[in-house]
Amino acid sequence: MSLLIYGTISSIVLALYAAGFSLTYGISGLANFAHGALYILSGFIAWSLLNQVELPYFLSAILSIVISGFIGFAIYWGLLLRVRGIPLAELVVTFAAGVAILELLMWKGFYGIQYSLPLFVEGGVEIGNVAVDYQRLFVIGTGVVLVVLLYLFVHHTKIGLAFRGMAQNERTALSVGIESDWVGSLSLALGSALAGVAAIVILPMGLMESAIGYEVLIYALAVAIVGGLESTPGIIVASFILGFGQVATAKFLSAKWMVIVPLVAIIFVLVVRPSGLFGKYKELEERI
């Protein structure tokens, strides 16, 4: 019973990590390997707004999400614009930007026990005989809502469809009137804002530290690859596989093997079926 509940929580946390990353990488075809850095950056922004500017918690949270969105926008115009279309260069440039952000945060002194976001509501409920606190319920709620909204957005709104069109074939999209620069920057802004949402909801459950940035990136990458880059149901299924995989490994093997699960999953999927579980099998583009 507790395995079920904590496995679910783990999985939804992974889905939240991956949502923003999948939106830009999977759905729009833009690599944003600074995702992890943006995640932790929005956490620190919220902390600063809360503790140094002394805004109320709700306002700091919303503001930090909006600011993350703007930073994502800026990353597109500043960095990605010039290397669009060269996937490896995009990867390298955004990854380097992410590392630079993380290192600058540490250099500025953002490390230590005092960097912690408060819980939204203290207390919890008992499900079965497992105590679940309100924050985790909030996480589950936000995760579910977010993924559903993402699916609807990507499949049923004009802008969402524009994202997908741009990833499928940029020339055709241009000839239909989808301005790829504007749409691309919008996609990156939304992806970063989603990272901010995930950060606000998940970070109160622990302390904030720059090293989380690398972790989140690896988890997001694992979910995106295992699930298949362009599919939203893929995110859900992959996060459940990885989440339960981790919790099961801890229960039946030993807790110290937990950290290996996402890495092994990425390598395994890339070797056997690079397009992931739900991705369209693109033989020509993946293999030689």
Add this chain to the structure above:
Amino acid sequence: MAEVGARYRKKRLDRGIKARADTLFAIASYKEMLYLLLPRALPVIALLILPIILTGYWGKVLTYACMFGLLALSWDFLASCGLFSLGQALFFGLGAYVAGTLSYYLHWTPILTMPVAILGGGLLSALLLSPVLRLRGVYFAMVTLMLPLLFMKMIETTGLLGGTHGLSALAPFPNDWVARYLAVGAFIIVLFIFRRVISEDYGLVLKAIRDDDRAVMSAAINIYWRKTQALFVAGAVGAFAGAFMTHHYQFVGMTVFALDYSILPLAASALGGPGTFAGPALGSMILVPLSEALRALGGLRIALYCFILIVSVIALPEGVFHYIERKYHQFERLVRVG
């Protein structure tokens, strides 16, 4: 938009000794011979003399720079074959651990461990990466990014081969001079061998695989076998760097698989100019001393690395080396138009 008339244009002329092609020169005097020899001889002479001039800390930096140079050269070799690797740390770490294990458990001296580490490291890297040879571009890069991390976590979790504490008190090189000249010598030799090989038939096939692999396949050449060979060579070079560092510092730990060893060769190649082996070599010779000199800045150092990497990739994709080469081989003049 209003028409802006160009007032000046840049005129570029090749120097007189170039005879039609980029690689053919017509020489008629010693001065012209020197013109061609100097860019090749000068770095070699400088690298051979520097270990004598630079002692102490900066001598160690020179060795460090040569090792990173080897990693960058190995990266460039793979890139010339179409394999974009984000995981040079894998080769480095494999070589380091083979040498370290042999030295720690069997008490072998560097003379024995180095050759075994080079060959062993090359073989292991080729074996590990051959299943993913069929993957294109980004996917291959991601696997190479994940593999060193996986190895690092595996060593941490299983505690084998020294676990988190690593293997220490390993056998050093018999003499500091031996170590330094070995590093510099290996660097120069590998640089010149790679430059030569890439313009011979063997290298041309590798470059063709990068440009259009289906064309090479249709010429009845087994591209997977060639790629595996390229992996072996690059892996061996990286393993040499790893084994050398193990003996130089007398220590090997799980951090030999760290991201630092993958990012720096990439930054060096991006800065220097990928494709020409001299570019990555030059890039690492600039970046490593720069980063050592900037140690006072603490964490800002890594941010600066990343900044240089980003600027190089975006604003200067051809690299420093190509720029220098172009300036050297051509006259450039601003000429008035009309």
Add this chain to the structure above:
Amino acid sequence: MKDKRFLILLVMVFGICAFTFLTPTSSISAEPIIVGVPTSIYTPFGRDGLKAVNMAVEEINAKGGVMVGSEKRQIKVVVTDTRDGEPTTPVHDALMAYEKLILEQKPHATVIAPFRSETIIASMDLVAKYKVPQLQTIAQTPQFQAKFRTDPEKYKYLFRVTTDAAIDAGYLSGALDALKADFGLNKVYYIPQDTLWALGFIGVLRKHCEKTGWQEIGYEPYAAGATDFSPGLTKAKEGKAQVIAMVWDVPLGAGIFSKQWAAMKVPALVVGFVPPMAAPDAWKTVGKDVDYSIQVEFPVGASVPLKKLPKTVEFLDRFQKKYGKVPEAAAVNSSAYDSVYILAAAIERAGGLDPDKLVKALEQTDYRGVSGRLRFNKDHIVVFNSNPEETGVCVVFQWQQGKRVPIFPAFLAEGKPALPPWMKK
């Protein structure tokens, strides 16, 4: 156009190079005594340790300095960040930083020393090669003594001025005994960090508990980068453990553990070393749930003022006056402070800065510092036991209503251990 941009970049790069080369590094003048601090400045232990060292140096310099032979000389601190607190820093990199400090700044001795056990062990050979005495005050690994014993003559320049995992575990065992005696608790679950020092710590604790009749519900090491302790906490809850013995030093995992334990409402006492739960701000950052948890502070004076040891109160008062708040981590800061005084005393005894003479003088150290009476044994580590007049001491404290109350050993206790209300049968 592109050429111009590139030219600017090139000029910038070479400008930075030239700037750093032309900026004078600390000149090796014969005047000040140079004390090097090669450690990981971005961890709470390194940062607060450095602050403690700076405070000690200021105090000594204010009194005129250290008497070397016949003249008084001031102490100068030079710092380098070995970055080994971050898990992915290559050890070679940390060693290069250390070596650069030794070769360029030419310190006469170093204090604090690298944070990670791996790096410390690897640096032993470096220190032996350059013969610069090192007084470690952070790393707790027992491997130091093991390696020292393999060649005491070669490694004689290394000293440890702080505790090690076995000592810390010994103190905690005493506290567990009290819990068993007072409240009849006997079910324990172990969650150590999967690094040698933490495993050693819990190992000693485990042996003790086996001998004294504790029932082991589970033993689960977690990788140092772990971020989810729910499987372990669930098992502890299902097995009805009454005590969770937890040892962790990486702030990330420790913070998550504290919050998860509070969130999952596991009815067990947390006993051990979890820095975020031992910090002065824990009531605010982790929450009121941190109440009743029992932590070991090694050695005394690191963060908790003890009424029965006035030197600790003095040290922490002065630290607070100078820096605005007490040190964050309940460990090793007082050792950093003491190490500077030990070094100064040894220099005066030796009458000079020659490394071999300095080593001999250090071996004769008998200093009453913040952490107790500090003397080295033949393995060059400070002896810790239970009498501050004879040896160094540590203390075990419990959070009671927002205050950290020392409960063990008896002569330092200011209160008795208490059971939380949700544990009373």
